[in-house]
Amino acid sequence: MQAAAAARSPEPIDELTLRRAQRGDQRAWRDLIARFQQPVFSLIWRLLAGRARHRVEDLTQETFVRVLRALPRFDPTGPASLSTWVLTIATRLALNELRRPEPTGLEREPFAMERTDADAERKRLGAAIGKGVEALPDAQRAVLVLREYHDLDYAEIADVLELDVGTVKSRLSRARAAMREHLTRELGGRYE
Amino acid sequence: MSSNDDDTLDLSAWQAPLAPDGIADAVIDRMGGTDVSVTIPVDPRESPRRRLWVIGGVAAAVVVGAVGIYALVRSAQPAAPRSGAVVAAKPQTLSLDGVTATLDDGADVRWKRASDGLYVEQRAGVAMWRVGSDDKLVIDAGGEGLRAPIEAQAANLRVEVQMNAMDAKIIGASALTAAAVAAITIVVYEGAVKVRDRGNTVIVQPGSTYKVVPPADDRQDLVAVAPRAPRGDAEVRIAAGESPTLHIDSETVTVELDGSSQCPHGIELQLDGARSDKTITLSVGQSEYITRCTNDSAIAARGTLLVVKDTGTSPELQLDIIRWNDEIELRGVALPGAKASINNVDATLDRKGRFLVKLPAPANDALAVRVVHPTRGIHYYIRHAVKTVADKRPSCDADGFKDKGMRNINMGQHAAALSQFEASLRCKDDPYVRQLAFMEACSSGNSPKARYYYKLLTPNQQQKFQQICVRQKVAYDDQSALRSATSPCDADALKDKGMEMITIGKHAAALAQFEASLRCKDDSYIRQLAFMSACSSQNEAKAREYYVKLTPTQQTKFAQVCIRNNVRYTGPAAMGELQLQTSPPAMKILIDGTDTGRVTPATLSVTAGKHKVTFVVGDDRFTYAVNVLEGDKTKLTKELW
Numbered sequence: 010m011q012a013a014a015a016a017r018s019p020e021p022i023d024e025l026t027l028r029r030a031q032r033g034d035q036r037a038w039r040d041l042i043a044r045f046q047q048p049v050f051s052l053i054w055r056l057l058a059g060r061a062r063h064r065v066e067d068l069t070q071e072t073f074v075r076v077l078r079a080l081p082r083f084d085p086t087g088p089a090s091l092s093t094w095v096l097t098i099a100t101r102l103a104l105n106e107l108r109r110p111e112p113t114g115l116e117r118e119p120f121a122m123e124r125t126d127a128d129a130e131r132k133r134l135g136a137a138i139g140k141g142v143e144a145l146p147d148a149q150r151a152v153l154v155l156r157e158y159h160d161l162d163y164a165e166i167a168d169v170l171e172l173d174v175g176t177v178k179s180r181l182s183r184a185r186a187a188m189r190e191h192l193t194r195e196l197g198g199r200y201e
Numbered sequence: 202m203s204s205n206d207d208d209t210l211d212l213s214a215w216q217a218p219l220a221p222d223g224i225a226d227a228v229i230d231r232m233g234g235t236d237v238s239v240t241i242p243v244d245p246r247e248s249p250r251r252r253l254w255v256i257g258g259v260a261a262a263v264v265v266g267a268v269g270i271y272a273l274v275r276s277a278q279p280a281a282p283r284s285g286a287v288v289a290a291k292p293q294t295l296s297l298d299g300v301t302a303t304l305d306d307g308a309d310v311r312w313k314r315a316s317d318g319l320y321v322e323q324r325a326g327v328a329m330w331r332v333g334s335d336d337k338l339v340i341d342a343g344g345e346g347l348r349a350p351i352e353a354q355a356a357n358l359r360v361e362v363q364m365n366a367m368d369a370k371i372i373g374a375s376a377l378t379a380a381a382v383a384a385i386t387i388v389v390y391e392g393a394v395k396v397r398d399r400g401n402t403v404i405v406q407p408g409s410t411y412k413v414v415p416p417a418d419d420r421q422d423l424v425a426v427a428p429r430a431p432r433g434d435a436e437v438r439i440a441a442g443e444s445p446t447l448h449i450d451s452e453t454v455t456v457e458l459d460g461s462s463q464c465p466h467g468i469e470l471q472l473d474g475a476r477s478d479k480t481i482t483l484s485v486g487q488s489e490y491i492t493r494c495t496n497d498s499a500i501a502a503r504g505t506l507l508v509v510k511d512t513g514t515s516p517e518l519q520l521d522i523i524r525w526n527d528e529i530e531l532r533g534v535a536l537p538g539a540k541a542s543i544n545n546v547d548a549t550l551d552r553k554g555r556f557l558v559k560l561p562a563p564a565n566d567a568l569a570v571r572v573v574h575p576t577r578g579i580h581y582y583i584r585h586a587v588k589t590v591a592d593k594r595p596s597c598d599a600d601g602f603k604d605k606g607m608r609n610i611n612m613g614q615h616a617a618a619l620s621q622f623e624a625s626l627r628c629k630d631d632p633y634v635r636q637l638a639f640m641e642a643c644s645s646g647n648s649p650k651a652r653y654y655y656k657l658l659t660p661n662q663q664q665k666f667q668q669i670c671v672r673q674k675v676a677y678d679d680q681s682a683l684r685s686a687t688s689p690c691d692a693d694a695l696k697d698k699g700m701e702m703i704t705i706g707k708h709a710a711a712l713a714q715f716e717a718s719l720r721c722k723d724d725s726y727i728r729q730l731a732f733m734s735a736c737s738s739q740n741e742a743k744a745r746e747y748y749v750k751l752t753p754t755q756q757t758k759f760a761q762v763c764i765r766n767n768v769r770y771t772g773p774a775a776m777g778e779l780q781l782q783t784s785p786p787a788m789k790i791l792i793d794g795t796d797t798g799r800v801t802p803a804t805l806s807v808t809a810g811k812h813k814v815t816f817v818v819g820d821d822r823f824t825y826a827v828n829v830l831e832g833d834k835t836k837l838t839k840e841l842w
Contacts, residue, residue, distance in 0.1 A: 023359060023388050023390070024386070024388060025327065025359065025361065025388070035229055038225070038228075038229060038232075039225045039229070042224060042225040042228060043225065046220045046224050046225070047219065047220050049220075050217065050219075050220035050221075050224075051216075051217035051220075054217040054218065055217060066221060066224075069220065069224055070224060070227050070228055070231065073224065073225075073228040074228055074231050074232060075704055075705065075706070077228065077232055078232075078704060079701070079704045079705060082701060084551070084552070086551035086552075086555070087551075087660075088658075088659045088660065089659070094705075097705060097706075097707075098705045098706055100706075101705060101706025101707060101708075102706050104706075105706060105708075108739060108766055108767070131214050132214075134214040134215075135214040135215040135216065136215075138212050138214055138215035139215050142212075142215065157210065157212050158212070164632040164633070164659070167661075168659050168661050171661060171707060171709055171710060174632070174633045185210050188212070189210065
């Protein structure tokens with residue numbers, strides 16, 4: 010889990026760029042989008058786990074449109090960091106998307122790794138994790154993804170999902186237990 | 202963000218694909234595609250237009266070629282000039298051997314290469330500096346009125362020298378030297394950077410920002426007050442004629458007079474009508490003083506010194522020392538409109554008056570916080586290291602205190618619970634315990650503490666738990682105090698807050714805001730918004746409630762929101778059963794705040810969806826959220842003491 014920690018939390022954007030972005034400077038907007046596009050895209054991709062790719066791109070765009078519209082009201086000294094705030098908007102959009110009935114006729118994406126990976130075993134593990142995450146209830150998946158892949162702490166997850174911290178802890182615990190069971194079933198003793 | 206895990210799982214093998222290119226172009230197109238900013242000129246080196254793929258490919262090929270050519274000819278390039286000066290009329294880059302600077306327009310920079318590094322004067326403007334590990338960069342930032350020497354090695358930082366002449370977009374060199382420096386901001390991205398600020402060396406860590414600002418006022422100090430409590434000195438300064446209140450954490454305070462700045466031959470103090478030494482010991486109470494310069498009979502200044510024992514409930518400042526080791530970390534909330542400084546270093550307050558300051562621990566183990574408020578005057582808060590050092594208490598058990606607090610709640614001892622939660626917070630900061638402290642401050646009718654903890658809550662917590670204070674009629678912020686004194690609430694402000702929640706996709710929170718707005722003032726448009734938010738948050742009960750309150754046109758137009766979200770908003774309500782049991786039994790049951798007339802144990806038939814169940818016994822109320830499924834039996838069993 011810790012291996013990708015550095016990639017999960019984007020570097021904080023500097024104050025001046027943020028101020029410029031809040032004033033509507035397009036160059037600063039580009040900087041901000043460049044800084045957060047990968048975490049936002051990854052988050053939505055994981056939360057929608059296997060749904061059609063074009064929705065992930067649409068929602069990533071929609072997230073940034075909302076971020077830029079709401080940015081002038083963002084308080085950098087407030088309780089939420091910019092990064093948590095952006096991920097909150099992305100999460101809410103993805104969860105709203107999950108509530109909609111899934112359109113018929115669209116095939117779910119298989120969990121093949123898109124990046125070339127020499128390590129076939131790791132590729133297999135990745136696919137198994139993807140299947141496990143997809144099988145989780147939406148509420149548990151959201152908590153697990155925010156914690157494991159985006160390094161949000163319990164209080165931040167509670168804020169993003171509008172839950173009590175206790176609920177976050179219990180959902181995370183249930184999600185991890187389900188993942189352990191799934192991976193052990195899929196991979197047997199190879200998953201430790 | 203942080204890691205607070207006790208149970209880990211390695212899921213790193215499942216990685217998302219890379220985000221596709223062109224997201225920024227698409228988003229900016231959707232935002233209207235026009236640059237609404239005129240204050241910051243766009244760097245001419247970057248085109249904001251959407252790039253075609255073909256052009257991108259050609260550009261990439263050119264870049265690759267250029268890099269190759271650059272690598273070939275680099276050794277033939279002349280060395281960077283050893284000294285020079287530039288006032289940037291447009292964004293530009295300087296390459297000075299091991300140091301690179303990216304200057305914004307208006308940046309005024311002079312440099313000189315010495316044997317041990319590059320010495321730079323940055324008199325104005327913004328510059329991004331990058332220095333390698335084999336070079337040293339020393340920047341003398343600022344000019345008239347404010348300077349900050351900065352030393353960096355293997356670092357990446359931004360230095361912003363802000364002038365008082367704010368109107369000028371690009372100021373000429375002569376104007377720059379004439380203008381006073383308002384602030385120097387140092388943002389560090391990589392490496393540690395040393396900043397010298399009024400005699401103190403501050404290490405600015407990566408990811409941090411440090412701001413050097415002028416002293417709060419430049420009045421001549423005539424009287425210096427240095428309380429000498431038994432546990433150490435704390436140096437504070439008051440100007441002649443000021444009448445501060447000193448909040449002390451000891452029995453007495455020693456005040457020392459130092460008038461050397463205005464009276465070169467010394468100063469005399471008269472306290473409560475009697476001539477006094479320069480050093481006087483005051484206990485709790487009020488004293489009047491006058492000062493005269495030696496050999497001058499005219500009164501130089503007159504004022505009062507009010508000494509009070511600090512009980513931690515002063516409305517001007519709520520102060521919490523989180524850590525006191527080699528470094529002090531303290532957090533506080535001052536009244537809006539106040540200015541605060543700690544040991545003569547200004548603190549930056551947010552718009553709610555909150556600040557969080559880290560500073561090196563003074564040798565005397567004492568600190569003084571000065572708060573100046575336009576109507577409430579000048580206050581000093583003297584604190585000592587002893588008994589405030591959470592880290593020095595090995596037996597500090599945050600969870601133990603929290604558990605005791607919970608037991609106090611169950612016994613209806615709210616003030617005691619608050620005290621336990623505060624003890625827990627002194628051991629370890631925890632947003633949940635802050636929330637508990639706020640709730641117990643409300644329940645015990647402690648308005649100063651409720652105000653303090655309310656400001657420390659997240660917006661979500663504030664919105665969720667302010668009702669406890671409202672129910673108890675306890676003021677928890679200035680607006681609530683005003684509301685209770687004048688109008689009941691601000692419907693428009695609540696509506697605006699709801700709209701903000703919608704923007705960031707928090708529909709349940711938006712619904713709560715719209716409902717609060719409707720409680721202030723009934724409005725057809727807000728009812729419509731409440732219905733839409735109920736649909737979007739899949740709150741079937743609320744969607745039904747608001748649907749029947751819409752006009753026929755609204756019903757036709759906005760029913761789609763519920764249909765899209767698969768929420769039933771009309772027709773016979775789906776029902777479920779709620780089985781309630783408590784220990785002890787016979788507690789009154791409220792569903793969504795309405796008394797059912799039943800006591801526990803009981804089984805009630807309710808509409809399917811989310812409900813709030815409240816058990817009431819005496820003055821104590823215990824509320825839980827439940828989600829009742831259609832045709833299902835939902836059990837809620839609670840041991841309440």
